[in-house]
Structures are given as C-alpha cells and as structure tokens.
Amino acid sequence: MIRPEASREEDSYGTTCGNRRVFKLSSVCIVDTSGKIVRETKVASEPEALIAFFKGLSVPVTRIGLEAGPLSQWLHAELLRAGFEAVLLETRHVKAALSAMSTKTDRNDARGIAQLMRMGWFRAVHAKSVGSREVRALLVARKQLLSKLMDLEASMRGILRGFGEDGCRHSQGI
Numbered sequence: 001m002i003r004p005e006a007s008r009e010e011d012s013y014g015t016t017c018g019n020r021r022v023f024k025l026s027s028v029c030i031v032d033t034s035g036k037i038v039r040e041t042k043v044a045s046e047p048e049a050l051i052a053f054f055k056g057l058s059v060p061v062t063r064i065g066l067e068a069g070p071l072s073q074w075l076h077a078e079l080l081r082a083g084f085e086a087v088l089l090e091t092r093h094v095k096a097a098l099s100a101m102s103t104k105t106d107r108n109d110a111r112g113i114a115q116l117m118r119m120g121w122f123r124a125v126h127a128k129s130v131g132s133r134e135v136r137a138l139l140v141a142r143k144q145l146l147s148k149l150m151d152l153e154a155s156m157r158g159i160l161r162g163f164g165e166d167g168c169r170h171s172q173g174i
Contacts, residue, residue, distance in 0.1 A: 018113030
C-alpha cells in the first residue's frame, strides 16, 4: 500500500468516509480518527442525496474516499463542487487491501475504504475534467455512428448486388 506524504499524521484528518457506490444505493461508512465507526448507512447514489447526507451529519467529514470507476467520476466532480475533499482510490489497491475480508459485501467494502482513508493507505487516481470527459464521449459517439454507417452501406451493397446493382454509385449520398 502507498501512504502519501500528506497523510502521515492520522490525527490531522478528523472524520473520514468510505463510500462503496453501486447502481441505486451507496453504502457509506464514517469513522473517526481512532477508527471507531461513527455512522453506517445506505444513501441514494445521486450526488444531491449524498451531499445532503454529508451536510446533515453532526460531525464534519474531512475526506471522502470513492473507489475509482466510470460512475465515480461524476460523483467525485459533484462532491468537489459541493466543497468536500473527495478522493478517487485506485481499484487494484482497494481490492488488494480488502481481499483479506472473509465476507465481501458493499457494507464491508465501505468500512474498509473508510479505514484506508483514515490511515492514508491509498493511492489517489487522477480524475479527468468534465470537459475532457465530454470531448471523449463525443468522439466515441462519432466513432460508433461512423461504424454503423459503414456497416449499413456494406449491407445495402450486398442486398443490391442480388438485383444486379453494384451499389457503389448509390453510397455517396448516404
């Protein structure tokens, strides 16, 4: 496990949170500096619900750990925008750290992530900006559309070939 220089002193971080995000509900575990569980619950996996939950706590949350994944990027950006210190954790490190647990559940994963955050035994992953994710989404969508267009043209040429047409002169206007 990697222990970042900035997190060598455990007591300087207060309450940390581990979040195991699944499609509809996120398992959330909040621990204090000694590792004692302050609160465990499930919250809707929507940024608004999680932000409202964290703001409504009686203790301030100093760091929120999220296991990196495609859905975590969105949640990470919204938590940062709301003023929380959210960290994306490298999936392989989290898996290695949590592999010793005999029972693998979302609740236990959230507990483990919270403890990793508290002790600083994690490797943060770079979070792509919203702009770069939007550009990538557009490029992937364009590539898919072009691929489907080429497949359709090839299919139409094959169909027309059965009627004595070569299809080449017709494909230019599609």
